[in-house]
Structures are given as C-alpha cells and as structure tokens.
Amino acid sequence: MTDAAWHSIVFGGETFAFQIERTARRKTVAISVGFDGVRVLAPPDLDDDHVLSIVRKKGAWLLRKQAAYRELGGQPVAKEFVSGETFHYLGRQYRLKLIPDETALTTRVAARGSTLVAPVPSNEHPSVQRSAVRSGLKRWYRAHANQHFPVRARMIAETLGIPTPTVTVVDQSKRWGSCDARGHIRLNWRLVMAPMPLVDYVIAHEACHVLEHNHSRRFWRSLETIMPDYEDRLRRLDRVGHKFIW
Structure with missing residues (x-):
C-alpha cells in the first residue's frame, strides 16, 4: 500500500475526510465506511480527480452509512471474553x-x-x-x-x-x-x-x-x-x- 494522500468532500452539509490509498490489488475504486471514517482504495494508475468524482457520486450513500454508524453512538468495545469482564x-x-x-x-x-x-x-x-x-x-x-x-x-x-x-x-x-x-x-x-x-x-x-x-x-x-x-x-x-x- 503506497501513496496515501488526504482529501475531503462536502455533501449534504457533511464533510468527509479520507485518504486515497493506492494498491495494485485494486482494478476499480472501492469505498467503505466504518467507525474510523471513510476509506478509499484505488488502482495506482487512476488519477485523483477521477477517484474524487467517483466518491462525490457516492455522497448520498456516504451520508446514509455515516448516519447508521452515528446511530450506534461511538466506537465498539474491545472484549477479551475472559473471566471478570x-x-x-x-x-x-x-x-x-x-x-x-x-x-x-x-x-x-x-x-x-x-x-x-x-x-x-x-x-x-x-x-x-x-x-x-x-x-x-x-x-x-x-x-x-x-x-x-x-x-x-x-x-x-x-x-x-x-x-x-x-x-x-x-x-x-x-x-x-x-x-x-x-x-x-x-x-x-x-x-x-x-x-x-x-x-x-x-x-x-x-x-x-x-x-x-x-x-x-x-x-x-x-x-x-x-x-x-x-x-x-x-x-x-x-x-x-x-x-x-x-
């Protein structure tokens, strides 16, 4: 994984900050949302403008995903599943x-x-x-x-x-x-x-x-x-x- 650069887009009044992570294992752009934010994976030969345009088109989807995680109220709890927990x-x-x-x-x-x-x-x-x-x-x-x-x-x-x-x-x-x-x-x-x-x-x-x-x-x-x-x-x-x- 190389060349991870920070970017952001604004959609529906929300700002989404993310890195474009380049990997040879990707042939297309993959976008995921988690408790730690937005993650964008892209092939090495796809320029930033093209990737950003794809992310912008997913703005409504990003809003829905972010709202779903916000509904759960914070980071998940790490459990060891041992006596005393x-x-x-x-x-x-x-x-x-x-x-x-x-x-x-x-x-x-x-x-x-x-x-x-x-x-x-x-x-x-x-x-x-x-x-x-x-x-x-x-x-x-x-x-x-x-x-x-x-x-x-x-x-x-x-x-x-x-x-x-x-x-x-x-x-x-x-x-x-x-x-x-x-x-x-x-x-x-x-x-x-x-x-x-x-x-x-x-x-x-x-x-x-x-x-x-x-x-x-x-x-x-x-x-x-x-x-x-x-x-x-x-x-x-x-x-x-x-x-x-x-």
Whole structure:
C-alpha cells in the first residue's frame, strides 16, 4: 500500500475526510465506511480527480452509512471474553465467569444471579476459548432477544393501534433496527443489552415506520404521541450504545 494522500468532500452539509490509498490489488475504486471514517482504495494508475468524482457520486450513500454508524453512538468495545469482564443485559451489569469443563462440546452460557457462566474445555488454546465464549454469549443474547422483542413489539403496536408486526432478530453491526415496506421489523440482537426503555424506543421508532416509511412530521408526531420522552431515550442510546457493540 503506497501513496496515501488526504482529501475531503462536502455533501449534504457533511464533510468527509479520507485518504486515497493506492494498491495494485485494486482494478476499480472501492469505498467503505466504518467507525474510523471513510476509506478509499484505488488502482495506482487512476488519477485523483477521477477517484474524487467517483466518491462525490457516492455522497448520498456516504451520508446514509455515516448516519447508521452515528446511530450506534461511538466506537465498539474491545472484549477479551475472559473471566471478570463486564457484559450488559437489559441495562444490568453481569460478570463473565469461565468454568473449565472437559465435557463441554460447545459453550452454553447461563445466567446465575449477576454472573454469566460459560463452560469451556480447559485444554483448548486461549484464542479458541475466547472464540467459543463469544459464540456462546451471542447465542445467549439472541435467545433472550427473541424472548423479549416480540412481546414489547406487541405492546407497542397495541398502543399505536396497528397490527402486531413480524419481528426478526438479526445480526447487524450498523443499525439497531429497521422496518421494510411490508411492515416487518428487524432488530439487532445487541439491543437486548440496553435498558428496556431504550429497547422500547427502538421498537417504537420502527413500529411508527409501519405507518410512515420516512421521517416526516407525521412520523415524529406518531412517535411522540406514544412516547413523549423519545428524544431523551434517543440521547441516552447515543451515549451508551457503543458499549453493546463487540
């Protein structure tokens, strides 16, 4: 990777700063957006003006991607998946405890009081153990998300006066939730780590999209009607959301 130069474009009132990174492995321009900003990869023989014109054409896409990352509220948290680490469930803190278990074929996490117990074979390499624990935690969280989210969605739908929407728990690192044109709601399993008022905010937000598929005034009025403090909940989610991304 050579010749990384800094550039910026302004689109929709937002400034995007990035490097054009030259690499012989690229035949076309590749643009990606992450928590660390915008990254642009380009072939060595493509001049800067050409690359910048391609980036500008992606301005609307960049805005959407940046908004999605901003929704999650900061940098993801680095986890080691070792005993003593703190994890959240419905806003409460739990301590992870690894238990050596030679009979464990997979790591099945269980909650015991304020502890998340994870059995792991003691003869496995630490990196293998950490991977198994992460997978076990993910399964545990997804199971509890599937338990809670549909119930909360039904309650919110009743308040909003709409049929209970179909709720699917999904694995996505860039959004808390979404609602498609059919009114089907998809919710990030990581959301179950947040306090229930914040879970309800995301579900209410997506449920209001069943009525309005955009962020019109009618949409915000509908949300405010069933959740007058939605702005406060959104600010709280912005402050703590990054803690649930790993």
